Amino acid sequence: MLRLHFTTEDLLRVRFAVAPSPLVEGVLALTLVRAGSPDPALARWRHRLATELPSPVDGLLELLRPDDGLGPLFLDPPIADPAAAFAQVVDTPRAEAEEDLRRTWRGLGPLPPRAAALAAGESRAWRELGISVDCLLRTVLPPWWPRVLAGFTADVAWRGQVLITQGLQVMLAGLTPGAAWESGGVLRLPRGGAAVDERLTGRGLTLMPSLLWRGSPLRAPHPDGSLLLVYPALTPLPLVPPQEPGADPLAALLGPTRAQVLQLLSRPQTTGGLARRLGISAATASDHAKTLRAAGLVATARDGKYARHTCTTLGARLLAGG
Known part of the structure; x- marks a missing residue:
């Protein structure tokens, strides 16, 4: 399980991300291709994506672990602007990328060849990474992005209603099934593996619903210094209807x-x-x-x-x- 330890200051600094991140959703789409999902609603979408994936993007799959499909954090910065997100990936300090890659693959044997080349700082590997990320942003995401935006907006609006009517405690405990509060301002979230205690120590918490992630909430550093928590949106992407003029906003949520x-x-x-x-x-x-x-x-x-x-x-x- 993941246990988030809140101080009073942390509770005052809980907020939602202002927009979805193209690389967070893009890499989670590749996570589906790599490792599948427990949600059957994503099965057909995953198969379609896998068959239509452009060849330049295939290289990114090798950077993701085969067991759970997760990869190094530098691949998917939680930045809403695609150009800024792309720039942050390709400009990642090489020492930071090496540490991130080795942490991702620790206990799973040697780094795959492409990951090893990036960790070694090879120029060709980094040029190919840039081509792969650019292709992901320009070809894979755009057809789905209006639905991602609609589902993101609907989920945040729904959580906002819960916050208004039932309070912050209930809203946070409702982020994922099995979440519950313990005494002392500790939010317990289910996750596989050993128990982890994350002390926020005044950093605050930024919440980001994902339309493609259906597992336990994921955590990562947010650029503003807070802890980012990526949790499954109420409705997965394939069930969000295409956005048309006059479309029912309730259908986008549910x-x-x-x-x-x-x-x-x-x-x-x-x-x-x-x-x-x-x-x-x-x-x-x-x-x-x-x-x-x-x-x-x-x-x-x-x-x-x-x-x-x-x-x-x-x-x-x-x-x-x-």
Whole structure:
């Protein structure tokens, strides 16, 4: 698990990133190609991306670990401007890059050839890295970027509603399933491997939802000195509908079917009733209700052998805003 230790000053310095980072999402897209994802919603998108990946970008895959797909931090600076992010990658001090690469691959054997060449500061390897990152920014991301922006904006708006109605404690604990507060201002977040204690010591916390990362929250230094926490957005990228004039903003946050479920639950419905109204299976309707319930948007009560669902006050506020 990851245990974040907050001081009072840290709690006063919790904020959201102002925009998604193209290289954070771009490298996480490659992470999907390299290691897959536990979320089946991303399976078809991952296959499409893998088959359409331009050859210059293939070199970046070798820099990512095969077990979890994560790579060195210098590859994906959390910077919203693509040109500035690109410049930071190619201008990374060579000693810093070497340390980052060796830390990434520690315990996994020798560095792969491309990573070893970068660690050694070879000019050709760094030129090829620049070509690969430029191709990622110019060809892979643009077709999807409007949906990334829509999903990012919707997620931040939703968390903002939780913050307003239920407070910072509930909002932070709702970033990922299994998160909980301990005494002394410690937020416990699930993660694989050994337990890690991260003491913020007044740095503050910057939150960045990712539409492509579905695992435990990731942490990294933010350029402003705070700790960056990348967490899974409520809706993964493939479920964010294409952005069109007059598009339903609620669908960008929840996905079109889940948005319809919430709208129907402005009046109580059974699971079977939801399924009939939407033309979906009872199991699918139950899964949607479960996800909305976990987000605090829906309440469920048993009535004999039936489960009756209705939207909560927070769900009603979200419907009104949408």
